[in-house]
Each structure stands twice: as structure tokens, then as C-alpha cells.
Amino acid sequence: MIVVTTPDITPAQLDAVREHVEALGLRTHVSRGDRRTIVGCIGDDAAVAESGIAALPGVESVTPVLKPYKLPAREFAAGPTRVRLGAAADPVLVGGDALAVIAGPCSVEGPGMLRATAHAVRASGAVALRGGAFKPRTSPYAFQGMGREALRLLAEARAETGLPVVTEVMDTRLVELVAEHADVLQVGARNMQNFALLSEVGRTGRPVLLKRGPSATVAELLMAAEYVMAQGNGDVILCERGIRGWDPATRNTFDLAAVPVLKMETHLPVLVDPSHAGGRADLVPALSFAAVAAGADGLIVEVHPAPAEARSDGPQSLDLPAFDALMARLRPFAEAAGRTLAAPAWAA
Ligand code: PEP
Ligand code: MN
Numbered sequence: 001m002i003v004v005t006t007p008d009i010t011p012a013q014l015d016a017v018r019e020h021v022e023a024l025g026l027r028t029h030v031s032r033g034d035r036r037t038i039v040g041c042i043g044d045d046a047a048v049a050e051s052g053i054a055a056l057p058g059v060e061s062v063t064p065v066l067k068p069y070k071l072p073a074r075e076f077a078a079g080p081t082r083v084r085l086g087a088a089a090d091p092v093l094v095g096g097d098a099l100a101v102i103a104g105p106c107s108v109e110g111p112g113m114l115r116a117t118a119h120a121v122r123a124s125g126a127v128a129l130r131g132g133a134f135k136p137r138t139s140p141y142a143f144q145g146m147g148r149e150a151l152r153l154l155a156e157a158r159a160e161t162g163l164p165v166v167t168e169v170m171d172t173r174l175v176e177l178v179a180e181h182a183d184v185l186q187v188g189a190r191n192m193q194n195f196a197l198l199s200e201v202g203r204t205g206r207p208v209l210l211k212r213g214p215s216a217t218v219a220e221l222l223m224a225a226e227y228v229m230a231q232g233n234g235d236v237i238l239c240e241r242g243i244r245g246w247d248p249a250t251r252n253t254f255d256l257a258a259v260p261v262l263k264m265e266t267h268l269p270v271l272v273d274p275s276h277a278g279g280r281a282d283l284v285p286a287l288s289f290a291a292v293a294a295g296a297d298g299l300i301v302e303v304h305p306a307p308a309e310a311r312s313d314g315p316q317s318l319d320l321p322a323f324d325a326l327m328a329r330l331r332p333f334a335e336a337a338g339r340t341l342a343a344p345a346w347a348a
Pocket of ligand 2: 106107276302312313
């Protein structure tokens with residue numbers, strides 16, 4: 001249930017609305033916009049509807065949310081959610097007018113390649129560095145990531161470049177450690193419905209990049225976001241990265257339509273990962289431009305200084321000049337979509 005308040009509601013009246021709802025055994029979630037404050041109610045809708053809440057001073061309307069997800073639902077917020085990247089006083093926000101491009105290697109493979117990539121993507125206009133420390137690999141014999149050492153290298157790269165760091169966490173036992181090193185916790189596609197992990201990353205209060213599972217519906221992705229948000233963490237960025245299809249021409253099937261669908265369904269920002277969606281470096285530019293045209297709030301792109309030598313996902317990784325060229329070509333697409341490219345403080 002959503003209670004939309006009148007523009008002139010007083011703080012005391014707002015408190016009274018919340019207390020009224022909570023006394024009925026529901027949880028409340030207040031979202032403040034420029035002109036309106038919305039009180040989202042989570043629990044038994046019927047009890048609220050029958051409680052006479054519509055007659056309280058400061059209440060304009062009371063509407064049920066007929067969706068299984070509540071906290072990520074567009075109606076639950078007074079405006080789009082903007083998620084900060086990093087701890088800078090003036091951080092880059094994902095979900096505003098400016099598109100955020102996050103770039104870096106699939107996995108952190110050592111100090112040299114990470115530093116080279118970090119400096120290059122920063123110079124090309126990326127606003128955050130990605131890099132896997134713990135890798136979800138289909139084979140247990142494939143490279144599993146450098147683990148703790150990679151976290152240390154990521155923190156070092158951040159100190160050197162100022163780029164906030166995005167890295168995946170796969171294990172509830174490691175959430176605290178990863179949260180100490182990373183600015184954004186990535187929950188990977190394979191873990192999108194690992195409910196214990198979703199709750200645990202929710203409890204850290206760190207922004208979460210939640211990737212859509214390879215066979216998850218849009219509604220299931222939003223329910224996964226609900227798990228994180230139910231812990232009081234509203235800083236969730238969703239990511240479309242391709243779903244399981246039947247055609248081996250691409251690694252996954254890029255579900256472009258999911259982008260505008262998500263933008264209609266939720267107030268959370270939506271990124272696209274063109275690297276995993278297509279699985280081929282030569283497809284990354286086209287998928288990136290399409291993502292921007294479809295309304296994505298940014299991209300997360302795999303970049304490696306020597307893709308042929310990469311220990312994971314080389315075929316879909318752009319080399320440094322290709323990433324630079326992508327960023328240059330992205331700009332007119334952003335403008336055509338009524339957006340800009342995020343310009344971090346260091347680029348000013
Ligand atoms: C990754 O980002 O490197 C990754 C493993 O992505 P996904 O979870 O989307 O497969
Ligand atoms: Mn990868």
C-alpha cells in the first residue's frame with residue numbers, strides 16, 4: 001500500500017501517519033521527493049485500507065501495490081534512486097541524467113595489469129573500476145580469482161587513481177571482508193537468488209550491483225532486490241547481462257527490452273553489461289549503444305590490456321584502445337538519449 005501525502009503535510013502529521021500504519025502491524029518506508037512524500041506500507045494491505053487512514057490530515061491518496069515486490073517498485077519512491085559510487089564528498093551518482101560507465105578486467109590477475117587498466121579506463125572516462133577477486137567459474141578447475149590478494153590490489157588501484165571499486169562477493173562468510181575493500185558489492189548472475197547472500201550484503205549498507213540471473217524473470221530480479229532492500233539498504237543498482245538463450249552465436253541473449261521494462265517498473269538505476277550479454281568484444285559497441293538508446297543508466301564493461309592473455313573472459317574483453325574508442329563513440333548516443341556521460345571530479 002502506498003500513502004501519498006499532501007505537499008503541505010507537517011512533520012507531526014507524517015509521524016501520525018507512520019504510527020497509524022505501524023500500529024496495524026505493518027512496516028513503513030518513507031520516500032521524500034521534491035514535491036511529495038510517499039509512505040510505503042509493507043504488510044497486510046487490507047488492514048490499512050479498512051483503517052480509515054485516508055481521513056488522516058495530510059493524506060492525499062491510498063493505493064494498493066499489486067506487485068509482489070514493494071521496495072523496488074516505482075510507486076514506492078517519490079523519484080528515481082541515485083546510487084553513489086565511492087566515498088568522495090562529491091561522488092558520481094548512478095541513476096541521474098549522466099551515464100556511468102564502470103570498466104575493468106573480468107578478474108584481477110596481478111598488480112601490473114590492474115594498474116594499467118585502471119589508469120587507462122580512468123583516462124577514457126570510466127567512473128569506477130571493476131575487477132573480480134572471487135570468480136564464479138563453471139568449472140572448479142578454472143582460475144578462481146586471486147581472492148584476498150586481489151582485494152588488496154583493488155584498494156591500491158583506488159588509492160592511486162581515485163576510482164571507486166566494484167567487485168563480486170559470492171560467499172556470506174566473505175561479505176564483511178569484501179565490504180572493507182570495495183565501494184560496491186557485486187552479486188553475480190549465478191547468485192541472484194542466493195537469498196542468504198542478498199540479505200547479508202543488504203546488512204552492510206554498501207551499494208550493491210545486482211546482476212540478473214541467466215534464467216531469471218524481471219520480476220525475480222526485482223524480488224532479489226527486495227531482499228537487499230528489506231535489510232534497510234536502498235542502494236541497489238540492477239544489471240541486465242543477457243539471459244540463457246538457444247543460439248550459440250552469442251554467449252547469452254541480450255534482453256534489451258528488459259531495460260525499458262525495468263525503468264518502468266522500478267525507481268532503481270539499471271546498468272547493462274554488454275560484455276557478458278554478447279560474449280564477444282566485437283559486439284560490445286553495438287550492444288552498448290543499444291543499451292543507451294533503451295534508457296540504461298550506464299554500462300559495466302570488461303577491459304583487459306591483453307585480452308588474448310586474460311585468465312577469464314578474454315574473448316569478450318576490450319583492449320585499452322578499443323575501450324577508449326567506445327567511450328568516444330558513446331557520447332553522441334548519450335546526447336541523442338537526452339543524457340550526458342558522467343564527469344567525475346577529477347575530469348573537471
Ligand atoms: C562478471 O562480472 O565477471 C561475472 C561473472 O558476471 P555474471 O555474474 O553476470 O556472469
Ligand atoms: Mn567476466
